[in-house]
Amino acid sequence: MRPSRGGRGVLAGDVALPARPSRLAVRALSAAVVVVVVLAFWSVDIQWGRLSDLPSEVVRYLGLMFAAPEWSKLPEALWQTWRSVAMAWLGTVLGILVATPLSLLAARGHGPAPVRGALRLLFAVIRAVPEIIIAIVILSVTGLTPLTGALALAVNGIGTLGKWGYEAIEGIGPGPVEAVRAAGGSGTQVLRWGVWPQVLPAFGSFWLYRFEINVRSSAVLGLIGVGGIGDMLTSYTQYREWSTVGVLLIVVVVVTVAIDAASGALRRRIMEGARARAVQP
Template sequence: MTAPAARTARPQEPSKARATLVWIGLAVLLGGAVWLADARWDKLPGLLTQGWKYFQLMSEGVLQNPFTEPWSGYWTRAFDAMMESVYMAWVGTLVGAVLSIPFGFLAARNVAPQWAVQVTRVVLNLIRAVPELVFAIVIMLPIFGFGPIAGTIALGVGAVGTLGKLTAEALEGIDPGPVEAAQASGAPRSAILRWAYWTQVLPEVLAFWLYRFEINIRASAVLGIIGAGGVGTLLSQLFSKRAWDQIGITLLVIIAVTLVVDWISGSIRHRIISGGAVRKDAGEREQDKAEVAL
């Protein structure tokens, strides 16, 4: 008599004590961080008034006719500085991409021996732990001096840590079938690495490179503030002179160029990743058209 009742009894609701304690701990950590920040929270409402004032000052330059002097010169100067940042990001990404390939192979557990994997991963972790700004200040500026070369090399070295790790993870996730087939056929080690490993991860790695290029564009603007070239150098000069009209023009150029580059890079990344599916769908549509015509 008791067995059917036990089977139909409502299951006991799981305890929420652990989740509640976690949320309480997070709230305590957040409150402690806010308190230790020692920020002047009473100044926060002033952002509505002071921020609007600076926005008006920057808008004065943006709303001027860009084809008249001196405004045309300001727009040209801002665009040239922004393009220098784009060039820095592009060359830095290429440097990081090339250097990350051997690091990625050495950090992949299914490619390199265990001792090489451990050493390479430690090196990549150390590179990722140091921001590009520190690379530029401590190493690049003393060697190359002020200018875009120091910023470009700093971006390239900083990209090695991230791209090397992502390349290693992509290599570890490949299909082992082609590798086993190449080994069974007696292919040399270099051919296996080139055609069985690298060919499988190349589309994904190219997408990583393009994404890193987008990140480097933003990082190059920050590096320019310390004199490492690019639009950041121009912004630091304008802020020192409090030339708000030119600052507004420069910020608008930064936003516009960044959005355009992000859109182009995102389109290319999407095409690389889903290119096979796109070509397959196009081929199927052409085949369907041919069958309908017949």
């Protein structure tokens, strides 16, 4: 065994062994991550001494909220929760109506390259802006109404549904698409008969998952006064009526978990189909 010329490796007989890869880039990246983490902790004004009081404070507030909940507020809490769910549903439907055709155009092989690039950039920009910022912009036109929250959820949903949509389209099998084209089908017919039947189950799953996200986001949007359970939570929290806040949190958790469970079951049924049942002889 002898070193090769130029120090690029080691010769073992007539076989050149590769040189050991340099780990300089990995070490530099690790050092950069450490520096960023340290600077993040250094720049945030964290009162570390108060962390020791956190467990006792959490227990105290949990007692204030759930020791004696104000159940007389339950009907109003259910009504405001329904408004939040309706806001989420409307935002989801509007997002689907806009994002679905745009995702078809943004998919590779189904839309012009300039259009694809513009739509993908649009989806990325929308996803970079939180719903609450979008709602603040929209409320200057529509005011503090549930419609503002629904429109904000719809706009944000266009970014996520559009991205999920064109990625699903680009992952389908080429067989049906080629068959429609070989039969002389137009671009619209290719999308209708070659693409849409393949992506419909994935799209249905995406729509349900987006509805789940919108249900949770609608409560957050209520913090800026667009209505719903979040608006009610903000009001009673500001007045420190913790027994009412406890009832509101119970309603939010129960409704959200129920919607997530139902949506999850539907998504599994769409993607996996019905389970086969054993036939008794």
